[in-house]
Amino acid sequence: MPGRVKLNNSEKMPAFGFGTWNLTGSKCVESTGEALRVGYRLLDTARIYGNETEVGEAIRQSPIPREDIFITTKLWPNDFGYETALRAFDESLERLMLEYIDLYLIHWPRDDKEKRQQSWLALVELAKQGLAKSIGVSNYGIEHLEETLNSGFAPAVNQIEFHPYIYEEQRPILEFCKKHSIIVEAYSPLSQGHGLNSITVRDISERTGRTPAQVVLRWAVQHDTIPIPKSAHAERIRENFKVFDFELSTDDMKMLDELSLTH
Ligand code: NDP
Numbered sequence: 001m002p003g004r005v006k007l008n009n010s011e012k013m014p015a016f017g018f019g020t021w022n023l024t025g026s027k028c029v030e031s032t033g034e035a036l037r038v039g040y041r042l043l044d045t046a047r048i049y050g051n052e053t054e055v056g057e058a059i060r061q062s063p064i065p066r067e068d069i070f071i072t073t074k075l076w077p078n079d080f081g082y083e084t085a086l087r088a089f090d091e092s093l094e095r096l097m098l099e100y101i102d103l104y105l106i107h108w109p110r111d112d113k114e115k116r117q118q119s120w121l122a123l124v125e126l127a128k129q130g131l132a133k134s135i136g137v138s139n140y141g142i143e144h145l146e147e148t149l150n151s152g153f154a155p156a157v158n159q160i161e162f163h164p165y166i167y168e169e170q171r172p173i174l175e176f177c178k179k180h181s182i183i184v185e186a187y188s189p190l191s192q193g194h195g196l197n198s199i200t201v202r203d204i205s206e207r208t209g210r211t212p213a214q215v216v217l218r219w220a221v222q223h224d225t226i227p228i229p230k231s232a233h234a235e236r237i238r239e240n241f242k243v244f245d246f247e248l249s250t251d252d253m254k255m256l257d258e259l260s261l262t263h
Contacts, residue, residue, distance in 0.1 A: 001039055001244060002014055002015035002016035002244050003015050005183060005226065007134055007156040007157070007183060008154055008156055008181040008182065008183075009127075009134055009156055011102075011133050011134045011156070013042065013070055013102070013103065013134070013156075013157070013183065013226065014040075014041040014042040014070050014226070015221070015226055016040065016042065016221070016226060016227060016228075016241065016243070016244075017040060017041075017042030017043065017044050017070075017072075017185070017226060017227070017228035018032065018035035018040040018042065018043050018044065018228060018229070018230070018237070019044045019187065019228040019229055019230035020032060020043065020044060020045045020049060020051055020055055020230060021044075021046070021049050021230055022049075022230065022232075023049075023051055023054070023230065023232060024049075024050060024051050024054065025054065026054075027232055028051045028054035028055065028058070029054045029057045029058045029061070030058075031231070031232050031233075031234075031237065032054070032055055032058035032059075033058045033061055033062060034234045034237050035237050035241075036058065036059075036062045036064055036069070037062075038237055038238050038241050039241055040237075040241060041064075041068060041069055041070055042069075042070045042071075042072070042226070042228065043055055043058075043059070043069065043070070043071050043072065044072045044159075044185075044187075044228045045071070045072065045073050045074075045096075046073055046074035046076070046105075046107055047073065047074060047075070047076050047079070047088060047091070047092055047107075048074070048076045048107065052073060052092055052095035052096045053095045053096070055071070055096060056095060056096035056097045056098060059071070059096075059098075060097065066098070069102075070102040070103065071096065071098065071101055071102050071103070072101070072102065072103040072104075072105060072159075073092045073096065073101055073104060073105075074104070074105040074106070074107035074138060075088055075089065075104065075105070075106050075107055075119060075123070076088070076107050076108075077106075077107065077108050077109075077110040077112075077116075079119075080110065080112060080115040080116060080118070080119045081115050081118055081119065081122075082118040082119070082121060082122045083122075085118070085119040085122035085123065086122050086125070086126070089101075089104060089122075089126055089131070089132070092104075093131070100130065100131050100132065100133060101131070101132045101133070102132075102133045102134060103132070103133070103134045103135070103136060103156070103157060104123055104126060104132035104134075104135050104136075105135070105136045105137055105138045105157065105159055106119055106120065106123065106136075106137045106138060106140075107138050107139070108138065108139045109137070109139060109140050109141070109144040113147070116144075116147075117147065117151065120137075120148055120151055120153075121151070123135040124151070124153045127153075134156040134157070135153075135155060135156065136155040136156045136157030136158060136159065136182075137155045137157070137158050137159075138158065138159035138160065138185075138187075139159070139160060139161075140155075140158050140160070140173075141173060142172060142173060142176050145158065145173075145176060145177070145180070145182065149180060154180065154181070154182065155182055156182065156183060157182065157183045157184075157185050157226075158173065158177050158182050158183075158184055158185070159184075159185035159186075159187055159228075160173060160184060160185070160186070160187065161186075161187055161188050162174070162184065162186035162187065162188075162189060162220060162223075162225055162227075163186070163188060163189050163190065163191040163195070163216055163220065164191075164195070164201075164216055164219060164256040164257065164259040164260060165191050165195050165259055165260050165263050166191075166260060167256075167257050167259070167260040168257075168260040168261060169260065174223065174225070178224070183225075183226060184223075184224070184225040184226070185225065185226045185227075185228060186220040186223075186225040186226065186227040186228065187228055189216065189217055189220045189225075189227035189228065189229050190213055190216060190217070190229050190240075191216070195216075195259075195263070196212035196213060196216065197212065198259065198263070200255050200256065200259055201215055201216060201256070201259075204248070204252050204255070204256070207252075208246060208248070208252075210243075210246060211239055213229070213236070213239060213240055214239065214240070214242060214243050214246075215248070215252075215256075216256070217229060217240060217243045218243045218246065218247070218248050219248060219253060219256045221243055221244070222247070222248055222253055
């Protein structure tokens with residue numbers, strides 16, 4: 001079972017999560033419910049996914065106490081601005097039918113620096129009020145992160161695309177985040193299902209007796225990131241969660257790291 005990771009504001013976050021992008025309607029309620037049954041405690045949604053209502057429904061249907069579930073949702077850039085961000089947050093809470101969010105993220109930095117900064121100040125206010133237990137960002141590069149750090153309130157998390165095929169590109173951000181105690185959440189950790197068939201991944205999978213998905217998810221865990229794979233299939237939801245009872249060797253990690261140089 002995954003443990004919990006301590007964030008830079010002392011809150012704790014599960015070390016593994018369930019992504020819900022592209023899950024809608026009853027399929028979303030069903031798959032999210034399955035994830036909770038299997039043991040996932042971190043759920044990732046966003047206003048733009050159009051499924052906050054369904055994710056909230058799955059939480060209500062589950063016997064797991066609210067405080068044991070860690071729910072992330074995100075502010076879409078169309079809602080940038082201080083007041084609009086606060087309103088967007090309230091609407092997300094209403095759709096989820098929750099009293100608070102565990103982690104609220106700015107979904108994308110977009111170009112408008114002033115509005116982005118106003119939005120960040122709105123998130124800081126939400127954190128101060130305890131309506132968002134933790135706040136963070138997503139798809140932020142180093143200069144965006146620096147801008148946020150200069151505001152005097154550090155993001156707890158930066159959620160970025162992270163899988164072996166994008167490793168070299170994302171490495172500077174990963175290192176910057178580590179240096180500043182910002183946890184990296186790995187989105188699209190299965191490279192959206194592509195790339196699980198490469199010879200390197202298949203070789204390691206055969207040698208370790210783990211599936212290709214488990215191999216790349218374990219790789220993300222060993223890079224100290226929190227992966228949030230999505231699946232609409234119960235057996236894959238279970239498969240993806242089983243990555244805490246084995247370890248990849250340094251050589252295997254290196255081979256996976258190098259996939260980004262050859263693809
Ligand atoms: P993933 O890398 O999680 O891949 C999902 C795809 O892989 C689906 O097509 C799924 O198919 C397939 N899959 C799942 N498990 C397996 C398996 N064991 N073997 C083979 N194929 C598998 O992609 P996502 O882009 O969905 O990323 C995960 C989450 O990250 C999102 O759901 C979302 O919550 C978040 N995200 C955040 C973004 C951001 O901007 N902050 C951007 C993109 C994603 P099937 O469902 O049919 O099983």
